[in-house]
Amino acid sequence: MDALDYQMADTICETIIQDFVSDGDITTWLSKYKSLYDRFNIAPKGLPAVANCNFEGVKYNKIAKFHSLYHQLMLKHRI
DSSP states (O other), X not given: OOHHHHHHHHHHHHHHHHHHHHHOOHHHHHHHTXXXXXXXXEOOTTSOOEEOXXXXXXXXXXXXXXXXXXXXXXXXXXO
């Protein structure tokens, strides 16, 4: 991945977050965006998951926000 990939993903994540806010169907949303979450998820065994949202010194906040929302909903949905 390069900077352009991160920029595009950051823009897409903003749209995806709005998609959840307007729809609110947790199960469908989690299923639909699982591959994107997995793409940016770093989950060392036994440690909390973190977002791979930094590239060459730039933090992509919308990727981080999407990752956080997805992770929280995933944990909440499992309960």
